[in-house]
Amino acid sequence: MHLIPALRLTLTLSLLAPALSLHAQAKPASHAGLAALHSVEGISEYRLPNGLQVLLAPDPSKPSTTVNMTYRVGSKHENYGETGMAHLLEHLIFKGSPRHPNPWAEFSRRGLNANGTTDLDRTNYFASFAAEPENLRWYLAWQADAMVNSLIARRDLDTEMTVVRNEMEIGENKPDNILFERTLAAMYQWHHYGKSVIGARVDVENVDIPRLQAFYRRYYQPDNATLIISGRFEPRQTLAWVQQSFGAIPAPKRQLPKFYTVDPAQDGERAVTVRRSGGVASLNVGYHVPAGPAPDYAAIELLKGVLSTPPAGRLHQRLVAEKKLAGNVSAFSMPLAEPGFLLLGAELQAGASASDLQDETLRVLEQELSSQPISTAELERARTRWLNHWEQQFADAEQVGLALSESVAQGDWRLFFQLRDRVKNLGLADLQRVAESYLRPANRTLARYIPTEQAQRAPAPALVQASQQLQDFKPGPAAPMVPPFEATxxxxxxxxxxxxxxxxxxxxxxxxxxxxxxxxxxxxxxxxxxxxxxxxxxxxxxxxxxxxxxxxxxxxxxxxxxxxxxxxxxxxxxxxxxxxxxxxxxxxxxxxxxxxxxxxxxxxxxxxxxxxxxxxxxxxxxxxxxxxxxxxxxxxxxxxxxxxxxxxxxxxxxxxxxxxxxxxxxxxxxxxxxxxxxxxxxxxxxxxxxxxxxxxxxxxxxxxxxxGDWQAAQPYAPLSQPLRPLAGAESQLLTPDKQNAVFNARLALPVNEAHADYVALSLVNQILGGSSDSRLWKRVREREGLSYSVWSYLSWSEQDLNSSWHLGALFAPQNKAKVEQAFKQELELALSQGFSARELREAQQAMLSERRLARAQDPLLAATLAHNLFMGRDALRSKAVDEAIAKLSLEQLNSALRRYLKPDDFQRVWVGDFK
Structure with missing residues (x-):
């Protein structure tokens, strides 16, 4: 997937990276072939002779391990005609190498929750899995192999092209995503932050394979990468595996290009209008802001809370609560390696005036922030909430690895901690100064152009050297290690x-x-x-x-x-x-x-x-x-x-x-x-x-x-929902001007969670379409490249014998016939031939690994324990299910497949612009 931040979603903490200067704590212990560098608050840095940077963030209390490989290459590194190339590489890396021809299947067999994302400054590949040394060793070896031996072949590019186009079409269906892209395009004159991460369709469709391979060889090298390992693992053994997997890769002889383009200070209001069918009317206001490593960026992070967080956020209070002009408001920024942006958004409430919404938004941002300065209470409220989010992220080993990826992309992983310190120490005067400096008309990009008689300039954007900012950084003490917990x-x-x-x-x-x-x-x-x-x-x-x-x-x-x-x-x-x-x-x-x-x-x-x-x-x-x-x-x-x-x-x-x-x-x-x-x-x-x-x-x-004494006036009785037999049927709904279509199918099943066929049906679904090694995935996505997302899942009833089987896919409308044929043929093939013993073994292994990983997630575990109370059972139910998964025979599997899978009985619906 490529990462396109949505204006109407709260900024995830993985994007809240920082800006700094440095005095490190005591260096981590050296390891053969690895130079020990900095150690900050429990995170240790090493470097191989070939340039690979390695960060270890051990947390024995976490029964899972997360590995994140970050390459310092994103959409900003693409040249003319290369837009979308970084994101396209992200897809092709998963197409394999001579040694690993089908990575998705291997991930599934090992129960790895793996993915990759592409952004403006970086690309990363990550996987979380139940803490098992062999899985860690294998995944490190795969990452090392993928770094230099990925095929990046024409045949894979051809099959994946439709998938990438489908991903584009999914984004094209979302008005807020389109408005986000158009706003950045209007904000940036020269810098590639103004280009969509997924790229121009014409560049992606006409990409030259030798040029793409050269892009891969240039940036996918150890001196341009950071390996981050967090959660439960044995550090010394892990470092030995890192040396074993990556140490043999030679240091590259090429020199990475230097990028120096910085847009000048904006010299007047800019405007953009998007007209598309559907969605809710909305407004975006964008301002250029400093780069993530700059000292003033911390103020941008807190300014977002002052402006948008309900109920006291100024935009929320004025536009939502008082004037009833907006249904909701949002604020979004990213700490980027180079001068970035702050976007403020509002959705128009039904019946409200768009011009009134615009006028009130600009009045709050560009007039009242000066005439009614930010108060101490507003600053402290925003600071408390931001730091709470930071602490929550730092306490989670999986999130830490992903968050450090963003700081690496800015220039140094320790920026993660310095941004926190800058937020802690930010004074009211500096917050007010930054707000008045950047939130001014001449620095604004809006939904339409508005001339001004007297131009005002924001401070000129400037590059910031992370090493200089880190000179005075003093990290806090490392969090104490906690004893391990075995989530069996x-x-x-x-x-x-x-x-x-x-x-x-x-x-x-x-x-x-x-x-x-x-x-x-x-x-x-x-x-x-x-x-x-x-x-x-x-x-x-x-x-x-x-x-x-x-x-x-x-x-x-x-x-x-x-x-x-x-x-x-x-x-x-x-x-x-x-x-x-x-x-x-x-x-x-x-x-x-x-x-x-x-x-x-x-x-x-x-x-x-x-x-x-x-x-x-x-x-x-x-x-x-x-x-x-x-x-x-x-x-x-x-x-x-x-x-x-x-x-x-x-x-x-x-x-x-x-x-x-x-x-x-x-x-x-x-x-x-x-x-x-x-x-x-x-x-x-x-x-x-x-x-x-x-x-x-x-x-x-x-x-x-x-x-304890709280009783409801109305008694409780479960809502019975017995199965209602239905003859299979098909329908079609038209959605004009939508470039992405969807197929959904649903079949009623006379089973529930406690049914004897619960395990067998779960494994049938896993093999048919419930994983990245499933038959539908390999046919619809991998082989024919028809869909970015294809699925099969079971929705289990708690008590009634009335569960449901769901199948579906997203696709381009013109590929409807091919998608329909692929589903029909795969279901018929499964029924006629059944599943193989190899498929059963691999599905059992994958499902057991997935279940171990789920038990390692405390929020999921709490929800499961509460559900067990409702169902009148205990945690040993999970043990019984695990044992049943491991013991299921091939005969039981195929018997359940043929007993329940009735393709003609599915209710099927197709929705799209089928001209």
């Missing part, structure tokens, strides 16, 4: 403390050491029955969306500040009958965080203004789905299975059309939301799980105090 079902069961409180709440507590004292929590509330939930679907959705908007004693900002103080990161999801709250925090705040979550649930504020805000956001999201092929296909199948023919309008199980969803959202009143919380919220039928670093007796007592 037996160990999870042994350490889990399961209980039921007198009021009915069931809980499982799994205390274990974690880096940074982190813990993950899951609270799941079951609500109502078929009769009481009649007509409550939209009410339940909006009630859940309002929970983080304040309590009876804490207004919205006070609640947000309290959550930040307790280092809470909260995710809320809801259906008519179930409410899930997942949150992370740290050991010192475990009990207080649970008490605050309980306060949000038991004493929500539910104000009229907040209801209108979340309603507008939900309507905006709904409008965006109405012409999105993927959303249309999914909704069409839902209507077939659970629409009016299955359940009457208003029933909680009824699948609603987009029109019904809109009508329901518009009809919800504040009184209904308040009544829903009083009637349906309670802990008697709830499950709570906690995984991580905490004191179990104290947390149990906190749960008893906060939730």
């Amino acid at each position: 079902p037996a160990e999870i069961h042994r350490l889990s403390q399961t209980d039921r409180l007198p009021g009915g709440l069931r809980l499982t507590l799994l205390p274990k050491p974690t880096r940074g004292g982190a813990l993950q929590n899951m609270l799941s509330l079951q609500m109502g029955d078929a009769q009481s939930l009649q007509g409550q679907a939209a009410v339940a959705e909006l009630a859940a969306a309002l929970l983080d908007k304040g309590t009876q004693t804490l207004d919205r900002q006070a609640l947000r500040d309290r959550m930040d103080a307790l280092k809470i990161e909260l995710q809320i999801s809801a259906s008519a009958e179930r409410l899930n709250l997942a949150w992370s925090t740290r050991r010192p705040h475990a009990e207080a965080a649970l008490a605050l979550i309980a306060q949000m649930l038991r004493q929500p504020r539910f104000s009229a203004d907040s209801l209108e805000e979340v309603r507008a956001q939900a309507l905006g999201q709904l409008q965006a789905q109405r012409d999105d092929p993927e959303a249309l296909a999914g909704n069409a199948l839902n209507l077939v299975f659970d629409g009016g023919a299955a359940w009457p309008r208003g029933d909680a199980r009824h699948a609603r059309s987009f029109a019904e969803m809109e009508a329901d959202l518009r009809a919800v009143t504040l009184a209904q939301v308040q009544d829903f919380q009083r009637r349906f919220y309670g802990a008697a039928q709830a499950q709570f799980a906690a995984v991580g670093d905490f004191d179990a007796p104290s947390l149990r007592q906190a749960a008893a105090q906060a939730l």
Whole structure:
């Protein structure tokens, strides 16, 4: 995949890299053939004689390992006619070498969660897997082989070309992605940051293979690469494997080209307009800002929070809460190696004026930031939230490796820590100065051109040497190592403390050491029955969306500040009958965080203004789905299975059309939301799980105090949803002007999670289309290059014998016939010939590895433990499933395949611009 940041998505912390100067801690221990260089806060740097940089970030508490290979080459390094070349190489690396002709299949067999991304300054390849030395050794050997022996062959380029075009078309379907690309293109006159990472279609389609191979040989060399290994591994043995795999690669003799292009200071407002069908009207405002290593870049990071974070963010407060002009606002920037950009976005609320939205946005950014300076409270609020995100990322071994990739791309991995220090030490005067220097009209790119009588210039962009910035950097102490935890079902069961409180709440507590004292929590509330939930679907959705908007004693900002103080990161999801709250925090705040979550649930504020805000956001999201092929296909199948023919309008199980969803959202009143919380919220039928670093007796007592006596007025009974036989059928929906199409198919299955065929069906799906070594993947994507994304998955019912099998793919509309033929032939071939013993062995190995990796993810583990409580089982269920996977015979596999796979019984829908 190529990385195109979306304006309406919160900036991921993997992009929050830094800027610095350096005094290192004590050097790491040397290893034969590897020079030990810097060590900063538990991360050690080594270098091979051939120039390869190696970073080790060991974390024994993490039962998984993550390896990230970063090449300092991205779209900015492409010359005339070469746009998209860096991203195209990312695809072709996975096409293999003479020694590894099919990397995806080998990843799947070993249970590796692998991928790659291309960005402006770098390309990276990474994999996470359950901590197994042999997998680590093999993956290092593959990375070394891929560095110098990848085929980059014409035949692979030809088959992959359609996949890359399909990826382009997926981006072309998203209006916010197109607006993002057009904004950067207008902002940059000469620098290649203004070019799309995926490249121009004409360059990609006409790429010259010798030129692409030369690009590969120039940049895929050890002196242009950084190998980052994080999580659980043995450092000395790992360094020996690094030496063994990479040490034989000679130091390159070529000299890398030097890049020196920097755009001059912008000399007036620039404008761009995009006209496309579908989507929601929106506005972007872009400003040039300093490079990531520059001292002033830290202010840009905090400025984003001051402007956009609800509820006190200035743009949110003015455009969303007060003026009702926008459904939501966003702020996005990346710490880049060279002068970058800050983008502010807003989605127009239905019925609002686009010109009013533009005027108010510019008034906040370019006038009121000067006339009403940033306050200390705004600075500290933004700083606290930013540092909480940084700490959360640094505590996760998988995220650390990916985050360091971004700092490497800027010029030095230690920038990751210096940005944190600069954020900690940023003063109010500097934040105000940076805001006024860069957020001015002459430095602006907007949706239309607006002339100005008196031009003002932002500070001239300048290159920054990371080595100079690091001269005075003093890293903090390394985090103490924590003892290892073996995430086996037996160990999870042994350490889990399961209980039921007198009021009915069931809980499982799994205390274990974690880096940074982190813990993950899951609270799941079951609500109502078929009769009481009649007509409550939209009410339940909006009630859940309002929970983080304040309590009876804490207004919205006070609640947000309290959550930040307790280092809470909260995710809320809801259906008519179930409410899930997942949150992370740290050991010192475990009990207080649970008490605050309980306060949000038991004493929500539910104000009229907040209801209108979340309603507008939900309507905006709904409008965006109405012409999105993927959303249309999914909704069409839902209507077939659970629409009016299955359940009457208003029933909680009824699948609603987009029109019904809109009508329901518009009809919800504040009184209904308040009544829903009083009637349906309670802990008697709830499950709570906690995984991580905490004191179990104290947390149990906190749960008893906060939730033990909480009863819902309405009793709970599961919503039965028996299987409804349907004859297979096919339909087609047209989406004009959409360059990407989707195929979705769904088959009802008379099984559930506890069924005897659960394991056999899971392995059937794995082989057919559930992995990157599956038959559908190899046929549709690898061999014929028809789709960027092809899938098969099973959606398991918890209790009813009514699960479903889903198949599908994304593709260019003109390839519909080929996609249809590929699916038909592969299903027929599977039924006629069955699967082989080799396929079974490899699928068993892959699935067991994937399950081990899943148990190593604490958020997933907490969710699983809570689900086990609901299902009345314990962690040993996972052990039984593992054993059943390992023992399944080929006869059982093929018997399940032929018993359940009925191609003619699938409900099939095609959505696209099929002219």
